[in-house]
Amino acid sequence: MKKPLPVGVDDFGKLIQNGYYYVDKTLFIKELLDKKGDVTLFTRPRRFGKTLNMSMLKYFFEDSGSPEQKEKNKRLFDGLAITNSGESYLKKMGKYPVISLSLKSAKQKTYQSAYHKLRRELAGEFDRHRQITESLHPEKAVRYRRILNETASEDEFSGALKFLSEVLRESTGEKAIILIDEYDVPLENAHFNGFYEEMAGFIRSLFEAALKTNPFLEFGVITGCLRITRESIFIGLNNLKINSILCGQYDEYFGFTPEETQQLLTDYGRLDKFHTVKEWYDGYRFGETEVYNPWNVINFLDASSENAGVIPSPYWANTSSNDIVKSLVERADISVKGELEILIEGGTIEKPVHENITYDNIYDSEDNLWNFLFFTGYLRMVSRKLEAETEYITMALPNAEVKYIYKNTIRNWFVKKIEKKDLNKLISALEQGDVQTMAEEISSCLQESISFYDYAENYYHGFLTGLLKVQQKYRVISNPETGFGRPDIILKTASIRGAAIILELKVVNEYGKMENGCRKALEQIETQYYTMEPEKEGYQTILKYGICFYRKECMVIKG
Incomplete structure (x- = not known):
């Protein structure tokens, strides 16, 4: 029979006496x-x-004043590694x-x-x-x-x-x-x-x-x-x-080593989940030791004991409001936004070490904020070097769970940001065919955003859909079925006396290819008959735009 897992148990006496699994x-x-x-x-x-x-x-060293309690405390350590370390250590027990x-x-x-x-x-x-x-x-x-x-x-x-x-x-x-x-x-x-x-x-x-x-x-x-x-x-x-x-x-002694994690998974018949656990909960490095987050490993194992097909969850993330990540995102200038994008894409950043910070000066500099994130588990050390009497650490995100924290924080931040944005200028440009203003407004929002999708088309699609949903004049429909396919976005007024606006998006890997991307988008609108559904509904005014993206730049051509 497997021992119960000590989810949330941090009293050593209770853990041992009640027969919980203990990583020694x-x-x-x-x-x-x-x-x-x-x-x-x-x-x-x-x-x-x-x-x-x-x-x-406490249980090892304390003289409780009661011979009976001292003996009880001593028995807690039966079979554990410290009891085989020599008499000089055992003499300290209960002293x-x-x-x-x-x-x-x-x-x-x-x-x-x-x-x-x-x-x-x-x-x-x-x-x-x-x-x-x-x-x-x-x-x-x-x-x-x-x-x-x-x-x-x-x-x-x-x-x-x-x-x-x-x-x-x-x-x-x-x-x-x-x-x-x-x-x-x-x-x-x-x-x-x-x-x-x-x-x-x-x-x-x-x-x-x-x-x-x-x-x-x-x-x-x-x-x-x-x-x-x-x-x-x-x-x-x-x-x-x-x-x-x-x-x-x-x-x-803090966290689980790879060997301890493997043994734990083996003991509970979940060694097949090792790569999932590694992807989501490994990645920390204390000194020269690779360390797994023990809270996550135990919670994941506990969940998988009830459901073998359980997917990993951000257990550690859910024990905190993660305010420090929110602070970084909210205060981010263009440089910090760029560094966040690098980290989320799996890259590294290099920062000087500032161990001597206080809570009172966290926000005095960007370096202090990065250091706080590092020492509190939101970044990991890849390597370190000494240069001109200053120590530098190359940092990365530890694992998939911490990446989830950053992405979720960025997503929530951007939603709140665009909710406050005045989109009248963009909507007016859409209605009047002012493609220059459209491109400028969309590019401006992109510059303010923090990307975490490798600039794939679904990133821009989600970005533009989210942006346009803030306004109240048009209903925003994503990937509706019409003609021979699905246009990316259609905007429709409630009344057919208003307008339907079709937006087809393309992404290119070179700045010079943006115009061609716009042309291809417009061609797709025509060849796939994307105007068919709005025409059937009776819209007299149907506007068509090909929109092309290259990183945080946007070009728009009207059809």
């Missing part, structure tokens, strides 16, 4: 201990296993008090609401360790209860982690391990809601007290999607080690 990442513990970092920040895109790994660390926080709840509209959520998270951790209050000095016990009851001042809350590590050391005799998951969620949220400086100030104070020269700290681990500059959040933390997707350490 426990050697992450060994490498963490071998590296002996005081404080390590891991930045990876969302849904790549950060929270599950943090939960694993330390652990302070574990997730900051993801601080995604709120105002600073006060966000701070309230952070305060509650801190109080919850104090509640989890409340058994130690009996052994505390009365003065410290009073302070402890103020934080526990959420009546402490903001200054006291900013020092809460250090204080908790201090009293845990006094109570247990061991220094504390501090685990902080999704540290940058409050910062990203604060940026988009206009209170970044306030939130950055609180997080900075919280981290500085807990992680900078804290004598009660064994070590700390922080996770997030983006590295925030030392000057912004990690001020003075000289003991901080940063492990980003560019580093060559810990690469295989």
Whole structure:
């Protein structure tokens, strides 16, 4: 019998106890201990296993204070790789008090609401360790209860982690391990809601007290999607080690390797789907390791267990609003539009690396925006080089799912854009036979658009149909049956006293062939009798246009 798949399960204890399938990442513990970092920040895109790994660390290291619970936690690791790594590692199991926080709840509209959520998270951790209050000095016990009851001042809350590590050391005799998951969620949220400086100030104070020269700290681990500059959040933390997707350490512990993905597919009898999974969910590169998106792989497998013919879906895309891609598209100038088209066509772009960005300066430059997209999983590294003391990365889209995100975002953006466009000039030109103005108006819209169809005829057909549907005067009919074929587009007024306008489209691969393309389009209208249906309906005015496209240029000839 196959094990259930852990869709959305990020608690290590629950995952193991309930018999879910687990891709063994426990050697992450060994490498963490071998590296002996005081404080390590891991930045990876969302849904790549950060929270599950943090939960694993908590279950491995924590001294719960109960022999029964310690034994229960120990059994979670039976048969996993860490248990074969040597006695020196197993001695660390169940040894330390652990302070574990997730900051993801601080995604709120105002600073006060966000701070309230952070305060509650801190109080919850104090509640989890409340058994130690009996052994505390009365003065410290009073302070402890103020934080526990959420009546402490903001200054006291900013020092809460250090204080908790201090009293845990006094109570247990061991220094504390501090685990902080999704540290940058409050910062990203604060940026988009206009209170970044306030939130950055609180997080900075919280981290500085807990992680900078804290004598009660064994070590700390922080996770997030983006590295925030030392000057912004990690001020003075000289003991901080940063492990980003560019580093060559810990690469295989976030996401699934190709071997792990193949084994997973094999175990569920879906190895025949490997190439589909690779096309849609592979493509990431952390350090020198190829990585699959684990959220997608597990969700796809879960869906295919119910339906062998299931098609891939954008599972990762659907867990976010993908606002950063929207921002890039909406702010794109002609240069960025060109780069987006290159990426969507499967090409690459080269950008300088800026790891030291903050949420507050994402939009200060195009390079910052591209870097944000890279570090958060919307682009992948193809290669890197050092030139004149600046590191450059050649970037591409990781896979079909991320391409879907860009294309869908661009499509929605363009629909909204043309909905606001005044088409009176174009419609007037159509009615009056002003082919020069028609060509200029259509070309202008093309210049503003972002293409993702390799300039094939169906791209122009969809583009022009969408553009013309914005106006209200004519009904736009795409590929209607008339005569001996189907013209590309016919516009008809509601009354036959108005006009029917037939548009036949052609695409050429050289600018100089555009006139010939228009002539061929007009010839097709005549030889295929495309006017037959409008004539039968009684339209007295029937206009015919041959329209030819070359990339983002348009030519129109009237028949």
